[in-house]
Amino acid sequence: MFAKGKTTLLPLVAVLSLPFVAGAALPGASDPASLPELVRIEESTITYRLPGEYLVGRTATNAPLEKISLARPFEIMRRQVTAGEYGRCVEAGGCLALDTPQDAGMPVVGVNWYDAAAYAAWFSRETGETWRLPTDREWSLAAGSRYRDDALTDIADAQDPSRRWIALYEAETARGADIDPTPRPVGHFGSNEHGLFDMGGNVWEWTDSCYLRHRFDPVTDAESVVENCGIRIAQGSHRAYMTTFFRDPKAGACSVGIPPANLGIRLVRDEPGALQLLKTWIGL
Known part of the structure; x- marks a missing residue:
């Protein structure tokens, strides 16, 4: 009886130890060779500003800057999802087709937040793992030196709020003039200190924030704090506030400020807990 009990427990011990083995694959998951290359962000510290509108009384101003650090490591795709990868989701019925044909090897563009979330859900089903859009905070920590503060002016005048509006308009116009809207191949904008490609390039990436x-x-x-999830944050060469259902940011979809050039996808992979590993092992 004792020997039989030991034999029964061995698979459970193996399953529960998987999260502590670097690179371990979930039982039943797709071939790791077919998965996108991931970067594990172990350490990162940046000067960060909370996203959205910040009011002191009734006066619009900039949210305070704060130094933030990574609370725990996470894994994120080294590059953006390509049009070919998104196309496989369309073929499987998990995603809506793009409005125009795109080169399969290029980063996918022209996707709204619902498209990005649908791709994450489909990819999770395909791989048996949990993939999701990063939060604005996670994206910013992963971007590291490529993260750009979205505060364009320090003017906050309760007596004359138009001064701030004019200063913001001028700064946004100048920033928007520098953006090349033509999508570029993977790696065109180089890598940051974490080895992530094209962070802060001209394809903005949807976040879940x-x-x-x-x-x-x-x-x-x-x-x-009041939350409006009809508008989500996209991250690229600057932070953008986007209406969730628009695919083309140039079609009046930007809720605040200068619109991004393109909208794309990069996902985070969540590490499974012991309970999920056990359920996967026994086929639940």
Whole structure:
């Protein structure tokens, strides 16, 4: 009886130890050779500003800067999803077709937030792993030196808010003039210190973070945050606030500021917990 019990427990021990083995694949997952190359972000510290609108009383101003560091490691695709990879999701019925044909080897563009989320859900089913869009904070930490603060002006005038509007318009116009809208091949914009390709290039990447309105009351020190998930954050050479269902950012889809040149996808892979590994092992 004792020997039989030991034999039964061995697979469970093996399963529970998998998260601690670097590069271990889930039982039943796709061939690791067919998966996109991943980068494990172990350490990163940046000066970060919370996304969205920040109000002190009724005065619009910049959210305060803060130094943030990685709380725990995570894995992210080294490059963006290509049009060919997205096309396989379309063929499988997991994604909606693109509006125009695209070169299979180029980063996919012309996708809205729902397309990006659908691709992550389909890819999770295909691989038996959990893939998702990164949060704005995760994307920024992964971008490292390629992360760009989206504050364009320090003007905050309660008596004359038009001064800030004019300064923002001028800064955004100047920034938008520098953007080349033509999609480029994978690796065109080089890699950052983590080895990630094209972070901050001209294909913005959808995140899972919603637009936020922060309000701070200087009289009571009370703070409040209102979330609007009809607008999501896209990250590229600057932070962009995008209506979720638009595929073409040049068609009036940008909810705040200068629109990005293109919209694409890069996913994060979540590490499975022991319970999920056990369920996968026994086929649940």
